[in-house]
Amino acid sequence: MTEPVLEIRKLSKSFGALRASRDINLTLLPGEIHALIGPNGAGKSTLIKQIAGNMAPDAGEIRFLGRDVTALDTVGRARMGLGRSFQISSVIAEFTVLQNVVLALQGARGTSYHLFRAVLKDREMTATARAAAGRVGLDDRLAVRAQDLSHGERRKLEIAMALALAPRAFLLDEPMAGMGAEGAAEMTRLLDRLRHEAPILLVEHDMDAVFSLADRISVLDYGEIIASGTVEEIRADPVVRRAYLGDDAEAI
Numbered sequence: 001m002t003e004p005v006l007e008i009r010k011l012s013k014s015f016g017a018l019r020a021s022r023d024i025n026l027t028l029l030p031g032e033i034h035a036l037i038g039p040n041g042a043g044k045s046t047l048i049k050q051i052a053g054n055m056a057p058d059a060g061e062i063r064f065l066g067r068d069v070t071a072l073d074t075v076g077r078a079r080m081g082l083g084r085s086f087q088i089s090s091v092i093a094e095f096t097v098l099q100n101v102v103l104a105l106q107g108a109r110g111t112s113y114h115l116f117r118a119v120l121k122d123r124e125m126t127a128t129a130r131a132a133a134g135r136v137g138l139d140d141r142l143a144v145r146a147q148d149l150s151h152g153e154r155r156k157l158e159i160a161m162a163l164a165l166a167p168r169a170f171l172l173d174e175p176m177a178g179m180g181a182e183g184a185a186e187m188t189r190l191l192d193r194l195r196h197e198a199p200i201l202l203v204e205h206d207m208d209a210v211f212s213l214a215d216r217i218s219v220l221d222y223g224e225i226i227a228s229g230t231v232e233e234i235r236a237d238p239v240v241r242r243a244y245l246g247d248d249a250e251a252i
């Protein structure tokens, strides 16, 4: 049997009386895109935060690459290869694309330099950063400051920053948010290529993207996984249609 890259076992988290994660079991297998969908407030971000290490669960276990990482902090998980876009190192507006990716690499590696200029002279690091930027299609934008990028290019930069660290799994929280149809289509193609680098746990409201990308979909509702299956199984599930799509069930 294929070993999961990421395995969530009976994860629970409450905020007072509100049970935001209820006994969640979830796996991410090599090569797959596993989409997590659900209505607003269902608990998707809460789950992602616990997996990334930003929030401690009340109970349950998170296993990554066969190791129990529940007690490990965000940086420790990132160093093990848990890539989360726009969390570990956020984009610095005045820095160029290349500088931002190099900075992400430096942060993750914990290399200490007194001057950022010295970092930029590290040939191996800049080569890795260029390659990551190239893989997301930003090779001709390396010298552009982040503040001058379009929204879509900025999302790509965030992914390049995660990609540069050679992640073993990606956690992506709404990568299509705020994108127009063309940008979303381009991001969809990019994620389709990225799955070959590392499997992706994808939280996304854009159903076109989810249906075209996901190998498996899990549906969260009131903190609980109410269904899990292939795109066809989820589309046909009457409970999902009622819980997630409400009166709009015909939309899918």
Ligand SMILES: Nc1ncnc2c1ncn2[C@@H]1O[C@H](COP(=O)(O)OP(=O)(O)OP(=O)(O)O)[C@@H](O)[C@H]1O
Binding pocket: 015, 018, 020, 038, 039, 040, 041, 042, 043, 044, 045, 046, 047
């Ligand atoms: N720090 C917190 N303290 C108290 N309640 C919280 C906290 N974080 C989240 N919640 C509540 O937990 C529930 C789940 O929230 P969460 O943000 O995880 O949902 P979501 O599925 O990501 O929603 P959206 O799709 O709108 O981003 C919500 O009812 C929310 O109000």
